[in-house]
Amino acid sequence: MIRKDLQSSNLYDNGLALTGLACFTTHDLARDLVNDVVNLLSSTRPYVRKKAVLVLYKIFLKYPESLRPTFQRLKDKLEDPDPGVQSAAVNVICELARKNPRNYLSLAPVFFKLMNTSSNNWMLIKIIKLFGSLVPLEAKLGKKLLEPLTNLINSTSAMSLLYECINTVIAVLISISSESPADFTASIQLCVQKLGVLIEDSDQNLKYLGLLAMGKILQTHPKAVQAHKDIVLRCLDDKDESIRLRALDLLYGMVSRKNIMEIVKKLMQHVDAAEGSFYRDELLSRIIDICSYNNYHYITNFEWYISVLVEMTKVEGSKHGIKIAEQIQDVTVRVKSVRHFSVSQMSLLVENAHLLLSGNSAQRNNISEVLLAAAWICGEYSE
Amino acid sequence: MIKAILVFNNHGKPRLLKFYTHYTEEEQQHIVRETFQLLSKRDDNVCNFLEGGTLIGGSDYKLIYRHYATLYFVFCVDSSESELGILDLIQVFVETLDRRFENVCELDLIFHVEKVHHILNELVMGGMVLETNMNEILLRMNEQNDIERREGGMSAASAVTAVKNMNIPQHLKDLKLPDLPSIRNFKNPF
Numbered sequence A: 001m002i003r004k005d006l007q008s009s010n011l012y013d014n015g016l017a018l019t020g021l022a023c024f025t026t027h028d029l030a031r032d033l034v035n036d037v038v039n040l041l042s043s044t045r046p047y048v049r050k051k052a053v054l055v056l057y058k059i060f061l062k063y064p065e066s067l068r069p070t071f072q073r074l075k076d077k078l079e080d081p082d083p084g085v086q087s088a089a090v091n092v093i094c095e096l097a098r099k100n101p102r103n104y105l106s107l108a109p110v111f112f113k114l115m116n117t118s119s120n121n122w123m124l125i126k127i128i129k130l131f132g133s134l135v136p137l138e139a140k141l142g143k144k145l146l147e148p149l150t151n152l153i154n155s156t157s158a159m160s161l162l163y164e165c166i167n168t169v170i171a172v173l174i175s176i177s178s179e180s181p182a183d184f185t186a187s188i189q190l191c192v193q194k195l196g197v198l199i200e201d202s203d204q205n206l207k208y209l210g211l212l213a214m215g216k217i218l219q220t221h222p223k224a225v226q227a228h229k230d231i232v233l234r235c236l237d238d239k240d241e242s243i244r245l246r247a248l249d250l251l252y253g254m255v256s257r258k259n260i261m262e263i264v265k266k267l268m269q270h271v272d273a274a275e276g277s278f279y280r281d282e283l284l285s286r287i288i289d290i291c292s293y294n295n296y297h298y299i300t301n302f303e304w305y306i307s308v309l310v311e312m313t314k315v316e317g318s319k320h321g322i323k324i325a326e327q328i329q330d331v332t333v334r335v336k337s338v339r340h341f342s343v344s345q346m347s348l349l350v351e352n353a354h355l356l357l358s359g360n361s362a363q364r365n366n367i368s369e370v371l372l373a374a375a376w377i378c379g380e381y382s383e
Numbered sequence B: 001m002i003k004a005i006l007v008f009n010n011h012g013k014p015r016l017l018k019f020y021t022h023y024t025e026e027e028q029q030h031i032v033r034e035t036f037q038l039l040s041k042r043d044d045n046v047c048n049f050l051e052g053g054t055l056i057g058g059s060d061y062k063l064i065y066r067h068y069a070t071l072y073f074v075f076c077v078d079s080s081e082s083e084l085g086i087l088d089l090i091q092v093f094v095e096t097l098d099r100r101f102e103n104v105c106e107l108d109l110i111f112h113v114e115k116v117h118h119i120l121n122e123l124v125m126g127g128m129v130l131e132t133n134m135n136e137i138l139l140r141m142n143e144q145n146d147i148e149r150r151e152g153g154m155s156a157a158s159a160v161t162a163v164k165n166m167n168i169p170q171h172l173k174d175l176k177l178p179d180l181p182s183i184r185n186f187k188n189p190f
Helices: A002-006 A013-025 A027-038 A046-062 A066-078 A083-099 A101-117 A121-138 A139-155 A159-175 A179-202 A204-221 A224-237 A241-254 A261-274 A275-295 A302-313 A319-336 A336-351 A363-382 B025-040 B082-100 B106-111 B115-123 B134-165 B168-174
Strands: B001-011 B014-019 B061-067 B072-077
Touching: A002 A027, A013 A027, A013 B134, A027 A046, A027 A066, A027 A363, A046 A066, A046 A083, A046 A319, A046 B115, A066 A083, A083 A101, A083 A121, A101 A121, A101 A139, A101 A204, A121 A139, A121 A159, A121 B082, A139 A179, A159 A179, A159 A204, A159 B082, A179 A204, A179 A224, A204 A224, A204 B072, A204 B082, A224 A241, A241 A261, A241 A275, A261 A302, A275 A302, A275 A319, A275 A336, A275 B014, A275 B025, A302 A336, A319 A336, A319 A363, A336 A363, B014 B025, B014 B106, B014 B115, B025 B061, B025 B072, B061 B082, B072 B082, B072 B168, B082 B106, B082 B115, B082 B134
Parallel strands: none
Antiparallel strands: B001 B014, B001 B072, B061 B072
16 A cells, blocks of 8 residues: 555655655565655655655664665765755765764765755754764864864854854864864864853853853863853853753863852852752762862862761752762871861761651662761771 | 654643654653653743753753743754754744644644644654745645645545435335244243
8 A cells, every 4th residue: 555655646645655654664664665765766856755765764774774775876865956855865864874973984075065065054054963973083074174164153144053063163173182282273262252152142042052062162172161261150040950050061161279169159059949859969969070170179178178068968869978978088088187177077977867867768878878988987087 | 863742731731742763652641741840840031952851861862842822842852953953943833833724823733633743744754854944834735735625525525426316215115124033933931
């Protein structure tokens, strides 16, 4: 029945059959019908060709043996005169490449040409995203891409395209970060500048995306984002939880010895006010990560840090009992001067153990980890 | 790739559900409930991207949504899709519905589910974006509707003529009833 529809001359019969196939195709159906679908790739109507291309992806998923023989036909569609069909072909190849990027590296020149000639934003976005995933595999590709991407960044008015270009440039920069960075400061500066504009925009979506991308730059070029420290700190107070989460990511680059206490205090206030346990856990683990970063590089007052850790123990519903316990132990063991203070705090905890253990079983597990550490410390270092 | 498209109202009642990967009924209901819980807590002027769901979420998936009056339109996508592009796509979808139904409202979605599904099939197929131009989609929908009307017209007309041609009283007279079995042949059970 499906074959009859696929071979019908009415384009809507074809369309319906293809749509249906996309929903319910199975291994056997795919095997039997792949030839009919491939015939439709050469239909005179772009509407049918477009749909046939997209269905091919589902067929490849269910019947992988069909990929090799039909791949050449799929590649031909990249040069189809109709932009919709081209776009569909790009879509399918991008999806395939996500699973297995290396196989599609050879198509890079074709995509390069498409990128320079097309004006269809959707297709450009897909191609640029594809390049973003290919770049880690081939360093030369990255360098070749920098110039056209920079041109696009400077010329486009579409925010979505701008954002994707910046993302891919960041991917390029990360992949070639091992080489001399001085050559690429211009690109980095451009990205950071554009992202700064995004973050300052009143549209929350742009703010979110700007923070997301800046977080990626941070990993390889932390100094570059220093210029926007103030804005990011302000984002920590934003009423939108997603934005706060992203601002947390950037904290690593923003923290310094002078402002760490203030930042942690602010974060603890957020912990108290936080509604969702997911967010609260993120906050707690971030606080610990920042403080312990680089061997406690930023902490000047360890007594303050121990009191922060004790406060965290009292937070309800936290999943980080082990981490907190490790931290307390680590600090107490390594910093001799703080042991006295630590012991006094730990003994308070142990005395009030019955209060702390009154929560439900999940909480009890966490708190008991800390109590274990507390008891050990008291035993080791009390005088 | 788009994993799922959900449309539900302010009370969490689903109006349109389309999943592009297989989930059981129970999982689907769970996903809708969880998504509704996550979204109902959000203010109206926060950003339209969400992460952090457990079932349909996961590290690679985002929920991109738009809230229009009484309805939430949610697209669950992975990292291969552009976030701002999907936001535009939701806008195109809603505008197409608006043109098709002339000032679309929730009742239109309830009473004309199949039309909404048709429009969605022109927009997204197999989890990938098929067409982003509203006029093109409307053109296809109109052509398909014309075909439907023509075919529907023909079969309705032939059904009516067939009924007219049936001569019911004559048929009743010609009805041959089966013979009743003769009582004499029954053995007396008592």
